[in-house]
Amino acid sequence: MKRVPIAIFLALAVLAATCAAGGAEEIGKAEQRRLFRDGARLWPVYCAQCHNARPGSEFAPYQWDAIMMHMRTQANLPARDARAVLEYLKAGR
């Protein structure tokens, strides 16, 4: 009889872990979509001030990481805007 509560506990623990993981992923994707949308809007504003706005397809995602380290200071980008523009550029559009 002692085994039943343990089995129920384990089942609930697994269920809770699964729900938590699924929920976190949902928020992640929604946030990613939001960043992409904001980035698409902000990229031509910030990144065309000094040169033509360079399209995401011109560089690989790892290159955009490095380029944005430099260009976010050039464009004086707030952190969230920099993440949004980076998300947009890394999508390679």
Ligand code: HEC
């Ligand atoms: C204040 C002016 C300024 C702004 C704003 C600016 N850049 Fe630049 N960018 C430069 C200059 C100057 C260079 C070339 C010399 C250098 O690398 O500093 C350059 C070079 C580049 C290059 C060329 C790298 C290569 O090897 O061909 C890319 C890509 C780039 N910028 C992307 C961006 C992006 C993306 C943004 C928007 C977040 C941006 N830039 C905003 C001034 C700017």
